[in-house]
Amino acid sequence: MMTEQSLAAEPTLGDYLQAVLARWKLVVAAPLGASLLALGASYLIKPTFTASTSFLPPQQQQPGAAAGALASLGALAGLSGAMRSSGDQYAFFVKSRTVAERMVDRFDLKTVYDEELRFDARRQLGASTRVTLGKKDGVITVEVDDQDPKRAADMAAAYVDEVRKLTANLTLTEAQQRRTFFEGQLKQVRTQLDAAQSAMQGSGLSTSIIKAEPKAAVEALAKMRAELTAGEVRLQVLRNAFADSAPEIQQQLAAIGRLRAEIARSGEAEPPTSGGGYVAAYRDFKYQEALFELIARQYELARIDESRDGGQLQVIDAALVPERKSKPKRSHFMMIAFAATAVAVILYIGIGLNRSRTKATA
Known part of the structure; x- marks a missing residue:
């Protein structure tokens, strides 16, 4: 106490x-x-200078001609541009190791940072670079710190160039793969369409002798079967890019299941043949015709994507040489x-x- x-x-x-x-x-x-x-x-x-640049990633939309074609693609409508990069992905591209390696070589950063290992040079570059993504406007801003104001501005501008090259290469590769795939599918469907047309002509069938009701029923069923085949083609393309557990795969499997159920309810679970008379011959022809149209349109869209340079990054604010130091x-x-x-x-x-x-x- x-x-x-x-x-x-x-x-x-x-x-x-x-x-x-x-x-x-x-x-x-x-x-x-x-x-x-x-x-x-x-x-x-020693003072540090900060240069910044901002750009807008390519918007996730198709050009006018492609958008019009996509409206009538049905089951294949989601294929073209299905793997377009979002703003988050473009921000990741800026910070990717591939871009960092190119920046190290482009500006000889091992010498600038006085590092013996490329890993340490990349680490210093990462510490000197800040990437922000606007949540509302989607604008990506890249800020680079360097003791040389001109080099800071050049590096900020170079980030945009390197990301443009990287995304153009990725997009071109993906479009080439789709174009090659659909080119092979188009040849197969063309052969089948010619065979169906020959079978229809051999049965003595012409469109003028098909009555209205059988014709409508046959065309509806042919359209469903074409959508089913197109959905299976899309599933094959998606499996080249995603795992079977991915939501895209699961959604496509569910869509295929619904189409198969509708065809089964129509009493046509098996592919039509030309041995069932003029209705079967006409049905087979309309099926192959609808499928050929779907594949041909998707092939044309792949060619359009392949001819493009992967989308243009829209630079909003170009990097300028900073006039004042940012640190200390x-x-x-x-x-x-x-x-x-x-x-x-x-x-x-x-x-x-x-x-x-x-x-x-x-």
Whole structure:
């Protein structure tokens, strides 16, 4: 239990304030001196300049001609541009190792950063680069720090060039794969269409002798079977890009299941043949004709995508050579040094007051 004498020895808040006021010159002079020292030290640090550029990734939409064709593709409508990159993906491309490697070679960053290993040069580049994606407008901003203002601007602009090259190559490769695939499918369907046409002509059938009701039924069924085949083609293309557990694969499997169920309810689960009379011959012909039209349109869209350069990055603000340094912030140095020294001096005074009170009561 504390005695009255020990309680009296405990300094109060008023005692602390009096001690601080008694040494007000030290409380003011020491932080001011520290801030001046910090200001002088900041001049020893080589300044850093920041250059920035902003661009808008290609929008996820088809050109006018392609959009019109897509409207009538049915089961294949989602194929063209199904793997277009979003803003998040383009931001990832900027930070990708492939782009970083090209930047290291382009600006000889091993020498600039005085690093022996490419890994360390890439790490320094990553620490000097900031990539932000606007959530509302989708604009990507790239900021690069460097001690040379011109090199900072050149590197910021080079990021856009390297991402453009990378995405153009990726898009071209994907379009080439789709074009080659649909080209083979188109040849197969063309052969089958010719065979169906020959079978229909061999049965003595002409469109003028088909009655309205059988014709409507046959065309509806042929359209469903063509959509089923087109859906299976799309499933094959998607499996080249996604795992079987991906939502795109599962949705396509569900769509194929529904089409098969509708065909089964129509009593036509098996492919039609030309041995069932003129209706079967006409049905087979209309099926192959509808399928040929779907595959041909998708093939043309793949050719259009292949002829493009992967979409243009729209540069909003080009990188300019910065006129002012971004670091070090001398005012921050001074404020931090002033505040830290002021706290240290006040603590020193408080500790001294406690010691003096302790000696006095001992």
